[in-house]
Amino acid sequence: MQRYPACYGSKFAVAPMMDWTDRHCRAFHRVLSRRALLYTEMVTTGAVIHGPRERLLGFSQAEQPVAVQLGGSDPAELAKAARICADYGYDAVNLNVGCPSDRVQDGRFGACLMREPALVGDCVAAMKAAVSLPVTVKCRIGVDDQDPGQALDALTLACRQAGVDEVVVHARKAWLQGLSPKENRDVPPLDYDRVFALKAANPDLPVSINGGIRDIDTARALLVARDGVTLDGIMLGRAAYQDPELLLRVDTEIFGEAEPPVADAFAAIEAFEAYIAHQRETGVRLASITRHMLGLFAGKPGARLYRRHLSTHAVAPDAGLDTLRAAVAHVREAMARREREDAA
Ligand SMILES: Cc1cc2nc3c(=O)[nH]c(=O)nc-3n(C[C@H](O)[C@H](O)[C@H](O)COP(=O)(O)O)c2cc1C
Numbered sequence: 141m142q143r144y145p146a147c148y149g150s151k152f153a154v155a156p157m158m159d160w161t162d163r164h165c166r167a168f169h170r171v172l173s174r175r176a177l178l179y180t181e182m183v184t185t186g187a188v189i190h191g192p193r194e195r196l197l198g199f200s201q202a203e204q205p206v207a208v209q210l211g212g213s214d215p216a217e218l219a220k221a222a223r224i225c226a227d228y229g230y231d232a233v234n235l236n237v238g239c240p241s242d243r244v245q246d247g248r249f250g251a252c253l254m255r256e257p258a259l260v261g262d263c264v265a266a267m268k269a270a271v272s273l274p275v276t277v278k279c280r281i282g283v284d285d286q287d288p289g290q291a292l293d294a295l296t297l298a299c300r301q302a303g304v305d306e307v308v309v310h311a312r313k314a315w316l317q318g319l320s321p322k323e324n325r326d327v328p329p330l331d332y333d334r335v336f337a338l339k340a341a342n343p344d345l346p347v348s349i350n351g352g353i354r355d356i357d358t359a360r361a362l363l364v365a366r367d368g369v370t371l372d373g374i375m376l377g378r379a380a381y382q383d384p385e386l387l388l389r390v391d392t393e394i395f396g397e398a399e400p401p402v403a404d405a406f407a408a409i410e411a412f413e414a415y416i417a418h419q420r421e422t423g424v425r426l427a428s429i430t431r432h433m434l435g436l437f438a439g440k441p442g443a444r445l446y447r448r449h450l451s452t453h454a455v456a457p458d459a460g461l462d463t464l465r466a467a468v469a470h471v472r473e474a475m476a477r478r479e480r481e482d483a484a
Contacts, residue, residue, distance in 0.1 A: 150177035151363070152394045153308070154387070155350060155377030156209040156234070156278070158182055164419070165432035166203040169380070171402060171412045172387035175395040178206045182236050184247070185212030188221040197228045202415070207232035207276065211239065213249040213259060215266035226271040232305070233267055235260070237279035237295065240314040240324045251314035251324075254283045254291055261298030274305035278350070278375075280314045281334050288313060288334055296338060296345070306346040308375055309335045325351075325378075332362070340369045348373035355379060356389045363394070382435045405436050409468055413461055420460050427454040430464060442474025 154161065154169055156179035166178045183196050188210070199206060208230040212218045222233045236244075237253045237260060244250035253260050260277065267275045277299050282291035296307055312328040319327055330352050339347040349371050353359050359374045374394075380387055385405050391397040402408045416429055430450045437443040449467035453459055 150205070150348075151175075151373045152359070152390050153177040153207075153348065153373060153375040154179060154380045155375045156180060156182055156207075156236070157377055157381060160381050160432070162432075163199045163203065164424070164429040165381070166206060167200065167415050168408075168412055168429070168432050169384060169387055170203050171408050171415075172384055172400075173390040174401050175391045175397065176387060177232075178203060179234065180206065180208045180230075182209045182211045182239060184249075185210060185214065185217040185221040188224050189217060193224070193228075197225065197230075199228070199230075201229070204229075205231040207234050209234040209236055209278065211236045211244060211247070211249050213247070213253055213256075213263060215259075215262045218263050219266040219270035222267040222271045222273070222275070226273050230273065232274040232276055233271060234276045234278055234308070235263055235267070237277055238310050238314065239321070240283075240316055240319070241321045251280050251283050252316060254280055254286065254295060254314075257294040257298035260295060261302040264299050264302035264304050268303045275303070276306040276308060277304055278308040278310065280310050280312065281331055282313045283316050284313070286313070288331065289337075292334065292338055293341070296342060300342065300345060304345075306348060306372070307338070308348040308350055308373075309338065311335050311349055311351040335371065336366050336369050339371055340367075346372040348375055350375035350377065353379060355383075356386050356393055360393060381432070383438045384433070384435050385438065406468065406472070409433070409436070409464065413464075416464065417461060425455070425457065426459040426463060430454045430467075437471050440471060440475065441478045442471035445470035445474065 154176055158181045161179055161181055169178055187196055208225045210218060210221050225233055236250055239250035264275055279295055282288040299307060311332050312330050314324050315328055335349045349362055353374055353376050362371060362374050388400045391400055402411050419429060434447050434450060437446055446467045449470060453463045
């Protein structure tokens with residue numbers, strides 16, 4: 141696997157998502173795009189330092205480039221955690237300044253750090269001093285009644301002074317009272333202009349945009365200059381997870397590669413079989429891997445049967461590649477039937 145040293149400021153990334161972007165998910169996404177930067181789920185400094193490290197941080201080189209996302213607000217602990225992650229071979233370390241959950245607020249990290257730019261600066265500086273990897277920050281445009289102009293500018297200034305390598309902005313506020321984390325991904329309105337304004341004011345700082353980007357066409361449009369300002373990258377979360385086939389367009393249409401890594405979703409599954417077989421041999425259940433593949437074939441004939449087959453059968457302790465192949469066969473059959481009907 142080719143390494144991309146400039147993985148910070150990456151033009152295209154799949155967002156960190158708790159419970160979703162685990163190592164199996166990333167291995168699958170990597171089959172669909174060689175160039176996208178992939179992220180771990182958020183992992184807290186306490187877990188990195190004191191928890192079961194291999195289970196939390198273990199990953200395979202085939203997934204690279206991968207950025208690990210840390211949750212924390214103690215500079216010394218973040219430095220220690222960053223060093224541990226660097227030793228594990230991650231390509232970048234990202235600090236979470238965007239998660240609004242109560243648990244995270246209790247720990248005084250995540251989105252509530254939007255109110256403490258100086259502390260975030262100290263965190264970034266400590267991580268930069270601890271590792272030679274790119275150190276990046278993923279944040280919101282503000283929280284609650286903050287003025288998004290001032291809040292994001294203050295945070296960015298503190299991060300810049302600490303030497304941050306990229307700022308990824310989820311282009312909406314987080315409302316810390318009264319909204320669930322899920323609502324906080326949809327309810328506060330998106331403000332892409334705010335992110336362009338940030339880039340305009342910081343032309344030499346890599347700035348990426350995230351939030352509500354549903355497909356590759358929208359992603360490409362956001363990479364086009366607006367009033368002379370060009371963003372450095374885009375990050376997709378839910379769309380990439382729920383419709384992973386869109387990742388097949390990333391290498392060619394975002395990075396200008398001549399060909400996608402595999403021709404289509406069927407070829408992607410075939411290319412992924414060796415990984416699944418290996419994981420099965422180490423005792424990983426099929427469903428732990430295929431749960432990240434349920435969005436494949438979205439909108440195609442047979443997709444519902446494919447999903448149902450996997451949801452029902454992949455949980456069996458002995459389920460293996462045959463189960464996956466049987467699920468895929470539903471799509472092949474339904475598509476062949478559709479073709480015959482269209483030709484008739
Ligand atoms: C299931 C789920 C889990 C998430 N977990 C994290 C997380 O661990 N760290 C983080 O910074 N953002 C997390 N997010 C937010 C996403 O990274 C992203 O900012 C958000 O979904 C908006 O992007 P989208 O509209 O492309 O999905 C999560 C989102 C989802 C849907």
